[in-house]
Amino acid sequence: MINTASGDSSFLFFALASLLLPLLSFVLLTAFGKKLPGKGDWLSTGLTGLAFLSTCPLLAGIFRVEGPHRVLEYSLEWFRIGDTVIRANVILDNLSVWMLGLVTFISLLVHIYSMAYMKNDSRYHRYWPYLSLFVFSMLGLVLSGNLLITYMSWELVGVSSYLMIGFWFERPKAARASQKSFIVNRVGDIGFLVALMALFSLAGTFDIPGLVRQLGLPAAAPAEGIPPGGLDVRVYMAAAGLTLAAFAKSAQFPLHSWLPDAMEGPTSVSSLIHAATMVAAGVFLLARLYPLFPVEMLDLIAVGGVFTAFLAASIALVQVDIKRVLAYSTISQLGFMMLGIGTGYHEAALFHLVTHAFFKCLLFLGAGAVIHHLHQLQDMRYMGGLRKEMPVTFWVYSLGAAALAGLPFLSGFLSKEMILLGSMGWALDKGGIWMIVPLTAVLTSLLTAWYIGRQWSMVFMGERRAMPTEARVSDTGTAGEEPVRDTGNTAVSHRKEGGLKMKLPMIILGLFTLFVWFSWNPFSTSHIPLTEAFAGQAGGFGSKLGAVLPAETASWISGGLLVLAVGGLPLVLFLAFRRYSRISVSTATQPTALKRFLFEGWYLDTVYNTIFVRPLCWLANLMALIDRTVVDGFLHRLEQLMRGLSKLIAWLDKYVVDGLVNFIGGRARALGDFFRGFQTGRVQQYMALAVFGLLILYLIKIVLDK
Amino acid sequence: MSHFLIVGAALFSIGLYTVFSRKNAILVLIGIEFMLNAAILNLVAFGRYDRIDNEGQVFAIFAIVLAAATVAVALAIIINVYKQYKTIDPDKIKDMKY
Numbered sequence: 001m002i003n004t005a006s007g008d009s010s011f012l013f014f015a016l017a018s019l020l021l022p023l024l025s026f027v028l029l030t031a032f033g034k035k036l037p038g039k040g041d042w043l044s045t046g047l048t049g050l051a052f053l054s055t056c057p058l059l060a061g062i063f064r065v066e067g068p069h070r071v072l073e074y075s076l077e078w079f080r081i082g083d084t085v086i087r088a089n090v091i092l093d094n095l096s097v098w099m100l101g102l103v104t105f106i107s108l109l110v111h112i113y114s115m116a117y118m119k120n121d122s123r124y125h126r127y128w129p130y131l132s133l134f135v136f137s138m139l140g141l142v143l144s145g146n147l148l149i150t151y152m153s154w155e156l157v158g159v160s161s162y163l164m165i166g167f168w169f170e171r172p173k174a175a176r177a178s179q180k181s182f183i184v185n186r187v188g189d190i191g192f193l194v195a196l197m198a199l200f201s202l203a204g205t206f207d208i209p210g211l212v213r214q215l216g217l218p219a220a221a222p223a224e225g226i227p228p229g230g231l232d233v234r235v236y237m238a239a240a241g242l243t244l245a246a247f248a249k250s251a252q253f254p255l256h257s258w259l260p261d262a263m264e265g266p267t268s269v270s271s272l273i274h275a276a277t278m279v280a281a282g283v284f285l286l287a288r289l290y291p292l293f294p295v296e297m298l299d300l301i302a303v304g305g306v307f308t309a310f311l312a313a314s315i316a317l318v319q320v321d322i323k324r325v326l327a328y329s330t331i332s333q334l335g336f337m338m339l340g341i342g343t344g345y346h347e348a349a350l351f352h353l354v355t356h357a358f359f360k361c362l363l364f365l366g367a368g369a370v371i372h373h374l375h376q377l378q379d380m381r382y383m384g385g386l387r388k389e390m391p392v393t394f395w396v397y398s399l400g401a402a403a404l405a406g407l408p409f410l411s412g413f414l415s416k417e418m419i420l421l422g423s424m425g426w427a428l429d430k431g432g433i434w435m436i437v438p439l440t441a442v443l444t445s446l447l448t449a450w451y452i453g454r455q456w457s458m459v460f461m462g463e464r465r466a467m468p469t470e471a472r473v474s475d476t477g478t479a480g481e482e483p484v485r486d487t488g489n490t491a492v493s494h495r496k497e498g499g500l501k502m503k504l505p506m507i508i509l510g511l512f513t514l515f516v517w518f519s520w521n522p523f524s525t526s527h528i529p530l531t532e533a534f535a536g537q538a539g540g541f542g543s544k545l546g547a548v549l550p551a552e553t554a555s556w557i558s559g560g561l562l563v564l565a566v567g568g569l570p571l572v573l574f575l576a577f578r579r580y581s582r583i584s585v586s587t588a589t590q591p592t593a594l595k596r597f598l599f600e601g602w603y604l605d606t607v608y609n610t611i612f613v614r615p616l617c618w619l620a621n622l623m624a625l626i627d628r629t630v631v632d633g634f635l636h637r638l639e640q641l642m643r644g645l646s647k648l649i650a651w652l653d654k655y656v657v658d659g660l661v662n663f664i665g666g667r668a669r670a671l672g673d674f675f676r677g678f679q680t681g682r683v684q685q686y687m688a689l690a691v692f693g694l695l696i697l698y699l700i701k702i703v704l705d706k
Numbered sequence: 707m708s709h710f711l712i713v714g715a716a717l718f719s720i721g722l723y724t725v726f727s728r729k730n731a732i733l734v735l736i737g738i739e740f741m742l743n744a745a746i747l748n749l750v751a752f753g754r755y756d757r758i759d760n761e762g763q764v765f766a767i768f769a770i771v772l773a774a775a776t777v778a779v780a781l782a783i784i785i786n787v788y789k790q791y792k793t794i795d796p797d798k799i800k801d802m803k804y
Binding site: 682 | 722725726734796797799800801802
């Protein structure tokens, strides 16, 4: 099915071009960004556009829906340790080529949007190289065929997100958020490192295709691949490490808490992080190394994913910050993707990744437009009625929201239905208590409709709620009494909707939320070309599902989900609309115990603070105390001792050694002084001395002769 | 014979005393000449033991010529010393030390 070719260097050229153009942009803009016209925004956007264009021949040449799928591998010896050759690989297959196109496309749109959104920022020139670096790291991750390079790109993604989230580092919240994101991601990186070591000790290589060939468990019947006596424990270590890494990067419970805080970054960056570059990395990694995962680990991923999805959706229900709702929504949707991977349908997860990239990017750009329009106001309680002021944004936002909710005729419906269907099949196959998983997922998708309907109603529907001037520190008890603002650039005084540069990307993304791009049948998920391409096997999703689920059961479930989507979701949306479109500020801020619990994110941050941060700080303080008293004390004692000793030695040196030397010198000097007394400089005296000396010599001679 | 030697010794002693005691470099020079001539007188006196070659006399003449030369040099030195120090008192010229 898969043919491996190593020729065709034109594909390699295009792949490397799309990888290196953003890097070039990063280097150029870092060096000359300030001096370029427009601070280099056109250069950066243009190079990203070129990168996107150079992925087009790849998409045309390599991406195939029907088999045989082409997998091109290019490798170059990187370095050598002993007999082990580490190669730098580039893999071009359906997955990487498609992701390449997706990432560059979304990035291009975000670049265009940013030109308008970031226009008046004081660090405008710094924004662009960071953005380019971000794109470069993600493309490196996508193209890499070697886990070492993947790891490097993985870290680069982390660094760029750190830079971006802390873009307005003068605000303490942003600085803290960027550190939190970085530190939480370090936890995952350790998992990655452990996985790297475990895999290398098993297979002796870092090449992804090599690893999959050597260690891959047969996808059709995983149980057959297990040797008697169970799998090597290192397989589990590797799988667990990779899972940890993916959970950190893709913001899954328990490592999800960095993502909502990451909203401190510019909104355009949030849209990039949430759509294509950062959080997708975890899902992508799991999908890429999917064959390495034992069944138990996949179950864990599925449960973790569905729990995260539910957790985040429930938190999103009560958030008042327009961006935080979307952030929790992303976590929730990523939970769905994890569910897809865990239940064995990684192609469904990737499909959801793609559709989610489009509509979540759209939602963030829309939110950015709203924030921009309202002079950096982010608090939804003081919005409302914006459909009249910004019609274009309203319409595309509605499309994105509907896609997120999963209404039929939109892409979100297809991908989410696929995941739900897959998980149903998986749970029915396992039976019993596992049914909780798909049911939670279904419940979560209803919650999704509720929170996005709430947001949509509060922002665009009803009338504008005036901001009470003195009620900012209100009696609500809910945090965020201060209306949250996406500050950084000071208020821009235009009341019209954002310019073409902001509208165009949103409109394009809005078009991509429609079903037609992915499937001809808006209700059926059985023949979606994209998933067949990702599945790497004939029939794709449908036949895989058919293996565990009888056709009529599948159609029953699928029908049920459809009814839910057609009937249930609009009902939920309508209820949300009824409840929230005309809600008053005071009602919106009324606290209840449950609301408060949800608003604080199930108090998980508090728990983390108590469990990890505080003890760590306490430990650090204790260590500091030990350092100060014991270690420093010992050193001080030692120092005092040494000082006493050296004083003694100094005394000896001064009075004994120097004394001896000075004594000898002094004697010699005294002798010299004595003889110097004769040297008066008077000629006659010299003469007299010479004569008397001669006389004395004569006298001696006379005495001796006698 | 011994008369000559006594005169020579007396001349030498007078010269020595003159060299030690004078406060004028020219008189010191004269003292040196005294001593030199005492030596020359001794040479001539001892010359009587060599009647054939008269080496004492010949040597005395050489010494006289040399003495004339040294006097010329010494006087030149004294003139230069005077130019330098504006005095020819040997006691006041104390630079000839270490």
